[in-house]
Amino acid sequence: MTHSSRSTQRRPRRIWAGAAAIIAAAAIAIAVSLFNRSADPNGPLPVHLPTTPQSYLGLFADGIPTSYAGVTAFARDTGAEPDIVMYYSGWFEPFPTHFAVTAADNSAVPLVQMDPDKISLAAIASGQYDGYLSAYAEAVRAYRYPVILSFGHEMNGSWYSWGYTHTSPAVFVAAWRHIVTVFRALGARNVTWLWTVNIINDTQHGTIPRPNHWWPGSSYVTWVGIDGYYLKPSWAFAPLFGPTIGDIRTLTSDPILIAETGAVAAAGQPAKIANVFAGIRSYGLLGFVWFDAANSKGANFSITSPAAIAAFRQGAKSFTRPR
Numbered sequence: 095m096t097h098s099s100r101s102t103q104r105r106p107r108r109i110w111a112g113a114a115a116i117i118a119a120a121a122i123a124i125a126v127s128l129f130n131r132s133a134d135p136n137g138p139l140p141v142h143l144p145t146t147p148q149s150y151l152g153l154f155a156d157g158i159p160t161s162y163a164g165v166t167a168f169a170r171d172t173g174a175e176p177d178i179v180m181y182y183s184g185w186f187e188p189f190p191t192h193f194a195v196t197a198a199d200n201s202a203v204p205l206v207q208m209d210p211d212k213i214s215l216a217a218i219a220s221g222q223y224d225g226y227l228s229a230y231a232e233a234v235r236a237y238r239y240p241v242i243l244s245f246g247h248e249m250n251g252s253w254y255s256w257g258y259t260h261t262s263p264a265v266f267v268a269a270w271r272h273i274v275t276v277f278r279a280l281g282a283r284n285v286t287w288l289w290t291v292n293i294i295n296d297t298q299h300g301t302i303p304r305p306n307h308w309w310p311g312s313s314y315v316t317w318v319g320i321d322g323y324y325l326k327p328s329w330a331f332a333p334l335f336g337p338t339i340g341d342i343r344t345l346t347s348d349p350i351l352i353a354e355t356g357a358v359a360a361a362g363q364p365a366k367i368a369n370v371f372a373g374i375r376s377y378g379l380l381g382f383v384w385f386d387a388a389n390s391k392g393a394n395f396s397i398t399s400p401a402a403i404a405a406f407r408q409g410a411k412s413f414t415r416p417r
Contacts, residue, residue, distance in 0.1 A: 144416035145349045150381030152178030159193035174410035180205040189233040198239045205242040219268035235282040247290035250305040263307035270310040290319030319353030324366040331373025352382035356395030364405040371409030
């Protein structure tokens, strides 16, 4: 999703490096405490999430990860219980184990978009932030349930410091591989690595390049995520997502999740909701994450009208929870 469509409530706050060690240590302590109450310490860590097509209904709602109320309200209104709950994590923010436990209690998997805002990716790749990454990996491992992690999403767009024109694809790839290596070395095998790109035909910001140059390699990626939004009545799933899906298929056969999508009311939201469900089915994708919030420019993707709620409820009937 482009910077103009990002909710103001989820801009990552930078935490000074001097406080990072304290925060990381606290995160581990909380993680271990909650884990001891919620999981079998002798049980195996889950390695892979199911990859059944047309099964994941994800959600981003205001308040996540501080509160689960937005997820609960969405499930109540639409009759669809999200099995992925997404949030955006600024660099140095610890893994929110309490929120993740709540998600697990509701049969959902947390999806973390790790945003290295104004952080040198070359420094990440060289190991300068291994203290933070190690603490995060330890907390994720202690949680023991599945976690989906995505780093530097929409890197083929130009609106983020880690993206196109700001950081070279080679440096991004090096940072991605280093992060995955750190997590694996520490035994955080409950992570599904989601490599998330922006659609390549985004008409808001000119040409968005193909994501090929940012590909870390199959051994470093579990799933592929694609971000794209319906902003006009004429936009439909196939022309919006199809070219990017085709491009991804030249790189990998990994499962694809539409990692961010939504539709404004002016685009004909009920019809676009039906179009998302149809598109997921047509392309055999895992599912999608709906961005149920307003952005900083006033565009609102929230599902509130009776017609939109009915469309989502109807579409959700065709999905099955992953096994």
